[in-house]
Amino acid sequence: MTVSIEQWLQQAKQQLESAAHDNHGRESALLDAQLLLMDVLGQNRTYLYTWGDKALTDEQRSQVNTLLEKRLNGEPLAYILGEREFWSLPFKVAPSTLIPRADTETLVEWALDLAANQQLPDTAKAVDLGTGTGAIALAIASEFPNWNITGVDFQAEAVELAQHNQQALKMKNAVIRQSDWFSALADEYFDLIVSNPPYIDEADPHLEQGDVRFEPSSALVAADKGLADLQHIIEQAPDYLNEGGWLLLEHGFQQADAVCELLKQRGFVQIENRKDLGGNPRISGGCWVAEPLP
Structure with a gap:
């Protein structure tokens, strides 16, 4: 037949x-x-x-x-086909990393706004923590050829995949390295730190639904009701930010108040939140202004 x-x-x-x-x-x-x-x-x-x-x-x-x-x-279509588009760029994907999602483009848009408003230098240095496929780092690199972009990930498989995407997209102003958050970035300072870290509570029922059933739990789940990695990044980030540098973080839509409070307690200023495509608070960030010496 x-x-x-x-x-x-x-x-x-x-x-x-x-x-x-x-x-x-x-x-x-x-x-x-x-x-x-x-x-x-x-x-x-x-x-x-x-x-x-x-x-x-x-x-x-x-x-x-x-x-x-x-x-x-x-099984997610992206894993079956081995590719997902993000920021109009084709990214190779694999079960070792999260699938890039359109809502995360909100973070890239915020970085563009900071540059447009001259809140970042023309030759900014930026780092994407937990880069996965490299989507955020390489999307930013595609918009700012004069910037120096670093993407880091703890998982060797993710580093290899992101390096493949960096080479395939010919992003010469980006480099992918292995690092457990800031561990391999000693004595480096950045104008912009971005991250989409694990932020789902391990008891969240959504982990048993949809595409996330097939995605690596290490890239999804965090302790302390999903806030542990976000808090770690917020605590450490000022040690790696230049004066006037920015930290932008993706989080769960119910975590916006908690993340903004953590940023405030750490001493960040100009703290705000941005909504994703569904109108949910998804990205929070702030500017680091070092305390004046006595």
């Missing part, structure tokens, strides 16, 4: 809709099916529309059905 491109897409769409646990999953069913088939065929979406009546070979059907089965079992 032969199956055409259009027939396979409709069958896959129905299966994905039936397996979906929410409206988003049902609404994205056709797109997911298209992306899986595009990956196997090595073609774009226009090809699928133009050649909808073209029959799939047995090998193509076998390959795409294998991918479909993974998606039906809940």
